[in-house]
Amino acid sequence: MIPLPSDDSVSIAGRSPRLVTTAVEAIVTLPTFKRPEQLLATLASLKGQDTCRRFAIIVIENEAEARAGAKAALPLFERGEVSGMVMIAHERGNCSAYNAGWQMAILHFPNFRHLLVIDDDEIADPQWLERMCKTAETLGADIVGGPQRPVFADAAHARWADHPVFAPPYRETGRVPALYSSGNLLVARYVLTAMGPPFLDLKFNFMGGGDSDFLSRAAQRGFVLGWCAEAPVREIVPARRVEADWIRARSLRNGVISTLVEKKKRAGTPFAGTKVFLKSLALLAASPFRGAARLARTGSLATALYPIHVAVGRVLAEFGYANEQYRQPEKN
Known part of the structure; x- marks a missing residue:
């Protein structure tokens, strides 16, 4: 070496x-x-x-x-x-x-x-x-x-x-x-x-x-x-990676990452944390309708659930949730 x-x-x-x-x-x-x-x-x-x-x-x-x-x-x-x-x-x-x-x-x-x-x-x-x-x-x-x-x-x-x-x-x-x-x-x-x-x-x-x-x-x-x-x-x-629990975990993780990245992006601006949280809540409220639109368009329930899982992940990130999928690579 x-x-x-x-x-x-x-x-x-x-x-x-x-x-x-x-x-x-x-x-x-x-x-x-x-x-x-x-x-x-x-x-x-x-x-x-x-x-x-x-x-x-x-x-x-x-x-x-x-x-x-x-x-x-x-x-x-x-x-x-x-x-x-x-x-x-x-x-x-x-x-x-x-x-x-x-x-x-x-x-x-x-x-x-x-x-x-x-x-x-x-x-x-x-x-x-x-x-x-x-x-x-x-x-x-x-x-x-x-x-x-x-x-x-x-x-x-x-x-x-x-x-x-x-x-x-x-x-x-x-x-x-x-x-x-x-x-x-x-x-x-x-x-x-x-x-x-x-x-x-x-x-x-x-x-x-x-x-x-x-x-x-x-x-x-x-x-x-x-x-x-x-x-x-x-x-x-x-x-x-096509099992329901992996797809769900990855979707939630994407939501968590979205919140963390946006918080860093807004850091130092007025009411940054509040704005991110309110956006997450708005996305959560809209997610069933976005999911229904995806279901009508694709016929896939898994695809329809994606915006809901992402929105839930965004909100969970506010309470410290972190899905560390790479911590156990054999399960990833």
């Missing part, structure tokens, strides 16, 4: 032998936790990228004991089949892993322009990296998101693809007012340096939503957000 000079919470497990860090134009950060086989599939999709851009991959192992992902990926880097490095983020948690990887990119790759993010349960299309970078440049966008298309382990679950938990927020490429997820994301280097570490608030470490909060704060600072509909990643969805 090669420890970083001033931070024993992060270490480098290994790197590709002919890595020229100054020549790298784009970085792909890939956090992983107990998914070695899926990690290898994600890396295979990144190896197959159709682009002339010089890019490197940073695998961020967040399981500091067994390190199954790091052990699986490291031979690919050491043989030079993949360009980049494998690192260990010793502090557990979603936000801790992202923060460590993004800081590593800034410290070790001085000239990259774009940082991209993909998760270890996702597969990138061959044009993914090129299209994300090109969209950022064409739109003049500082941050670009892309769709995460669900691939259900059981094909019979494909009907869930249009549920709000899985459906992308936008359908067309262009500038957008908000982004919500880092599962398929591009961030310009200057955004990271302007926002500064820690990039993601550790309050969201086991709940999720640190990415949504980061994106909200970046938009507040005036950074331009964009969407690339032509750069999807395919997200593997296990059968567990």
Whole structure:
């Protein structure tokens, strides 16, 4: 292990032998936790990228004991089949892993322009990296998101693809007012340096939503957000994630995150907490009608319940409720 000079919470497990860090134009950060086989599939999709851009991959192992992902990926880097490095983020948690990887990119790759993010349960299309970078440049966008298309382990679950938990927020490429997820994301280097570490608030470490909060704060600072509909990643969805209790828990969590992010956004303004709470109550009152409209439109009870669960989650957040789904990853 090669420890970083001033931070024993992060270490480098290994790197590709002919890595020229100054020549790298784009970085792909890939956090992983107990998914070695899926990690290898994600890396295979990144190896197959159709682009002339010089890019490197940073695998961020967040399981500091067994390190199954790091052990699986490291031979690919050491043989030079993949360009980049494998690192260990010793502090557990979603936000801790992202923060460590993004800081590593800034410290070790001085000239990259774009940082991209993909998760270890996702597969990138061959044009993914090129299209994300090109969209950022064409739109003049500082941050670009892309769709995460669900691939259900059981094909019979494909009907869930249009549920709000899985459906992308936008359908067309262009500038957008908000982004919500880092599962398929591009961030310009200057955004990271302007926002500064820690990039993601550790309050969201086991709940999720640190990415949504980061994106909200970046938009507040005036950074331009964009969407690339032509750069999807395919997200593997296990059968567990279409069970009613998981969908309900994720919907409630989305409501909690919505309240927490909005409170941070309004912080320092008059009656901020009161305004957020009143908005939550209004959404709760309207949610049965919104649900009925969804039911009439889709015929899906699960889809109809989504705005109700989100509204309930928003209100519960006012009383300290926090659904930390990542605290028990085996149930996520």
